[in-house]
Amino acid sequence: MKKGEKGILIGIAVSAVLFWGVNGYRMAQEEGEDKGIPFYTTASVELQNKGSELYKRLACRDCHALWGVRNPMQSVPAPSLDGMGSLRSEAWLYEYFSAEDPQAILPSRLKKKYQMPSFAYLSEEDRKVLAAYVASLKVEDWYLEEAKKSAFEKLTGEEYKSDDSEK
Numbered sequence: 001m002k003k004g005e006k007g008i009l010i011g012i013a014v015s016a017v018l019f020w021g022v023n024g025y026r027m028a029q030e031e032g033e034d035k036g037i038p039f040y041t042t043a044s045v046e047l048q049n050k051g052s053e054l055y056k057r058l059a060c061r062d063c064h065a066l067w068g069v070r071n072p073m074q075s076v077p078a079p080s081l082d083g084m085g086s087l088r089s090e091a092w093l094y095e096y097f098s099a100e101d102p103q104a105i106l107p108s109r110l111k112k113k114y115q116m117p118s119f120a121y122l123s124e125e126d127r128k129v130l131a132a133y134v135a136s137l138k139v140e141d142w143y144l145e146e147a148k149k150s151a152f153e154k155l156t157g158e159e160y161k162s163d164d165s166e167k
């Protein structure tokens with residue numbers, strides 16, 4: 001390759017990187033203005049892969065929503081898992097997934113076939129991954145009340161009253 005050609009190629013590569021960089025920055029700023037999506041995960045890429053593999057394989061999505069995506073065929077009023085990590089601790093989730101009778105920890109108002117199934121049969125490793133993954137699903141503070149309200153109403157079927165009005 002001639003020296004000149006090399007220079008041109010490097011020039012193209014540098015402008016492409018600059019273009020993407022600036023565009024990405026602009027998009028991030030625009031998202032900040034209208035607050036954007038309140039849900040995010042703190043999981044490493046490895047945990048995200050393992051966690052979402054289990055989420056699919058164990059058919060959690062038959063009943064729950066994640067990233068705003070709900071199975072259109074499902075009609076179970078199970079709480080959304082978006083932001084669950086801001087409502088429950090990893091230790092609580094591990095215990096819940098390990099329970100032979102999850103309803104002893106969290107009572108259900110639903111018919112047996114719609115209730116949260118026991119995942120006690122999974123390996124300890126899988127239950128740890130599930131707990132860590134769900135615990136990583138966080139919600140921004142400005143949307144926390146909304147996430148609590150939605151979970152409460154799904155769990156109880158009753159209207160949510162914020163902590164203040166209970167006092």
Ligand code: HEC
Nearest residue numbers: 058059060062063078079108109110113114115116117151
């Ligand atoms: C058959 C439907 C169904 C399936 C499948 C299911 N769940 Fe659930 N889940 C529920 C229901 C309904 C509840 C609410 C408690 C109840 O009614 O038993 C619940 C509760 C939960 C909660 C606690 C919610 C809260 O507000 O504290 C978590 C966390 C959870 N499920 C995670 C999962 C994960 C992860 C999977 C897959 C490994 C899964 N669920 C599979 C129906 C389901």
